[in-house]
Amino acid sequence: MLDAELAAFIESPVMQIVGTADATRRPGIARGVGAWRARDPDTIDLVLSAWQWPETVANIEANGRIAVTFSRPSDYVTYQIKGTATLRPADDGEIERSAGYMVAIVSTLMRNGLLPEIIAPWLTARDVVVATIRISSVYVQTPGAQAGTKRASIGR
Secondary structure, three states: OOOHHHHHHHHOOOEEEEEEEOOOOOEEEEEOOOEEEOOOOOEEEEEEEOOOOHHHHHHHHHHOEEEEEEEOOOOOOEEEEEEEEEEEEOOHHHHHHHHHHHHHHHHHHHHOOOOHHHHHHHOOOOOEEEEEEEEEEEEEOOOOOOOOOEEEEOOO
16 A cells, blocks of 8 residues: 555655556556655546557556655655556646646756756657555565565455
8 A cells, every 4th residue: 555655755756667568468667756655545647648658558558557665865865666557638737736846857957967848758748647556565666675565455
């Protein structure tokens, strides 16, 4: 389950790397531009650009399988959430919330030495959609002895 600590982590300025695959298991990758706990405690909403990541959107529409890695740039504390997703258009409030995330992650990455022109291609609000992810498992992926261990599992 997505407890308060993990929810706060994914809602903070962390990198959001989205992994999907097509029917032939060809991987697709994207970057999220904002995530938060959804109404159901076993789900999260993740915003991504359908314009920038059309293969990822097509993969989600085709099979729903998704894995999202959330990594804090300052110390590489990292979690991966796996589950199934459905897509819908982002509403105005979600677009605004995503914009706040983009400002926060750019600031965070700049404090870690990245130039804005390096960061800019990762982040766009063009044609954003929301992937509502029903969580099936959470893994610790922070480098070290615990990497790859399951943090939580939800029976479905």
